[in-house]
Amino acid sequence: MSADGHPRRILGRVLVYSVLAAVGTLMLLPFAWLVRSSLCDARAVVQPLEKLADFIPPTIHFENYREVFRAIPFFRYLLNTVIITVGVIVGSVLSSSLCAYAFAFCRVPYRKYLFYGVLATMMLPGIVTMVPTFILFRELGWIDTFKPLIIPAFCGSPFAIFLFRQFFLTLPPALIEAARIDGATALQIYARIVMPLSRPVIVTVALFAFMGSWNNFMGPLIYLNSQEKWTLQLGLNSFKGQTADQLNLLMACTVMVLVPVVAAFFALQRYFIRGVALTGLKG
Amino acid sequence: MQREDRRDFWFFLSPWIVGFTFFGAGPILAAVFLSFTDYSIFTRPHWVGLANYRELLFQDPLVPKALFNTLFYTVFAVPLGTFFSLMVALLLNQKVKGLPVWRTLYYLPTVVSGVAMGVLWRWIFNPEVGLLNTALRPLLQAFGLSDPKWLLDPHLAKPAYVLMSLWGIGGGMIIFLAGLQSIPKQLYEAAEIDGAGRFSQFRHVTLPLLSPVVFFSLTMGFIGSFQIFTQAYVMTGRGVDNSTLFYVLYLFDQAFRYFRMGYSSALAWVLFAIVLVITLVQFRLARRWVYYEGAAS
Structure with missing residues (x-):
């Protein structure tokens, strides 16, 4: 030994x-x-x-970094990206936690199977819905606005619902039961008891939403036409086309696009790693 | 109580139901209809029957090309990625010191977006002054080989994408590490008492208990890598001789460059069918090698 x-x-x-x-x-x-x-x-x-x-x-x-601001409207792109990302974070946390509440606390028959059904939609290749969704948003007149990038986040994502549900199930049932007996409605229990206790999972879901939205390329590429609405990812991609002889500036721009995600990862990696680790474990 | 619960259930679930209707099931069904039409978004859809599918299956030479490229990428990137992330996870599971530091180090590349990754790796693969050839040059010269052109060489472009994808093994590693750490220690102790060596323990304890995680990782990996788009869009587009024309890249071009909404819906629907079949086959094969604890339930 x-x-x-x-x-x-x-x-x-x-x-x-x-x-x-x-x-x-x-x-x-x-x-x-x-x-x-x-x-x-x-x-x-x-x-x-x-x-x-x-x-x-x-x-x-170091002045390469300053040069980038002169070459492209970096702050405009940054502002657009931040607006979209904040919307996506709020939407994901709110909608997914509501859906997860249904699966964790509402006692209805077959809810486990309904939950598996929601999870199974994770397997749908997102690309299949791309064209019809584009047509839908076009009919609604949402092209070249941030709406197609933000509104869907308010409809819950299976993965975030999964994360919330797993966390909710670890909360002491007696707490919810007591509130029910006191006559609290489900919304009150959700808002006053469940959510305040769920900080870790809120951070995890917010972090994933942040990464997903910040790094999203195909969405903005499809929906945002005018340059003043572009996000950082679109800006970086188009900058790539103009900088054949200024690779140093392109790389400086890349660094600046990466810094927020890398910083968020370092600051909150505990939450992040817990979330990723959970994906592999069955419910 | 029961009735209240039921009302609350559907109320709380309503965001997902609305979302699934409008951004999930609805579009998928719409894609079926659109795939039988000729539709440029500027005119009304025009019913053409199976014409899109006929073109896609028998006439368009780029579809088999795109399918081949995508399959090539998937078949190498997913198993290799799974293998290496498992190896790294096994190493990190050896009670190494500074585990959080190693874990962070390996996971870091996975936070890099597709665009930044594409921009950076296009530069790394640069044949003359890129990082990769700079590092390989002494070795290549020792064997009398010339510099590989990577993305500019139709034979090396896809392997280059596979190589790049291995930079992202951190995601799988975290999942495997969590799986490894959830295997009860007693099982190893029992195996040791039964005289099992380290390899035998790996073969009969670690692998079976980790197999559901490996299966999950492979399945999601296939679905994801079949949809490779951003890096290809940023790095090479269709590439030399269409060598990096991946399926979704082609679909995207048909939809948003040529505005062939009907044809691209047919392409999407075929992709859906392929992914579905592969996933089902994986589930079927899984019965032979995936071990579920208390599988009776």
């Missing part, structure tokens, strides 16, 4: 950490390359690396 000092054991440990470090380096290298490229001048960025030391640019150009 106490074979910890055994040479083979030590060798095994060394091997494990070496592999972990090697794979970790591979994971980080693209980020390092991105940041490096964003700090080069226009010439150095397309210069082949002769030796490892060349990885650090000869001169550091």
Whole structure:
């Protein structure tokens, strides 16, 4: 049992950490390359690396980041993205928690099977609904507005409903029962008891909604035509087309688009990892 | 009480019901109808019967091309991604020090959006000065090989996409790690008492108990990777010789570049059928290798 000092054991440990470090380096290298490229001048960025030391640019150009603001209406894109993202976050949290409340606390027959039915819709390839949904929004006159990107978030997503339901089921049933006996309506129980106790899962769902909306490309690409309505993702993509000889600026722009998601991930990773981990475990 | 519960149930569930009607089931049914029409959104839909399906199945040479490209990508990216994320999860499950740091490190790339990923990797794959060839060059020169052109080479473009997809193994890794950590320790202790070695423990305890997670990951992976779009749109478009014309990219072009709503609906419907069949086959095959605890229930 106490074979910890055994040479083979030590060798095994060394091997494990070496592999972990090697794979970790591979994971980080693209980020390092991105940041490096964003700090080069226009010439150095397309210069082949002769030796490892060349990885650090000869001169550091922070002004590339300022240059980006001059090249594209970055703040306009940022504002649009923030408006859409806030809408999506509010919509997801609100609608999914309501639906999950139904599955967790309303005692109706077959609700478990209905819940599985909702979960099964996760398997629908989203792309099948793309064209008819576009036609629907076009009939409604919603093209070139933020509505097609925000309103659907108010209809609950199976994954978020799943996360909320799993969390709700861990709340002490006596609490809900007591409120019921006191004559509280379901909406009151939802708003005054269940939601205030559900902060962790609210953060998780909000975080996923944030990532999904911030990174959404196909939605804005389909629905937003005029440039003053574009999101950061659309702006970044179009910037790619104009910057054949300014790769450093393109990379600086990429860094700025990434910073909020990376920051959110670092700040709230506990919630994030819990959410991802839950996806694999059956209800 | 019962009646109240029932009323509350449908009331609370109403957002999802509305959403599913208008953004789920409704559009799917509409797609069936549209697929039998010629519709450019500027005129009324015009019934053409099976013409779209005939064109798609027998006349349009780009459909088999797009299907092949997508299948190629899926068949390599999903199993390889699952394999590597499982390997990393197994390594991290070896009571390593600093687990949260490693986990963060491996998960980080998965928060990168499709556009940023496409922009960054197009630059990494640049044949002359990209990171990949810069790193590989000493090795390539040792074997007397010239620089691969990656995205610009019709034979290497899809493998390049597969390679890029492996950057995102962190998502699967987290799921597997959670699965591994939920396996009760007593099972390993019991196996050890029965004289099972480490490999035997892996084979008879870890793998069976993890198989539902692996199955879930493969299934969702297939559905997701069949819909690869953003990276392709950003990095190569259709690519040299249509080598990166993926199915959804083609569908998107038909719908929003050529405004062939009927034809693209037929394409979508065929995609739906393919994904459905593959998913059902996976479920059928799963009976042979996926172990569910207390499977009787």
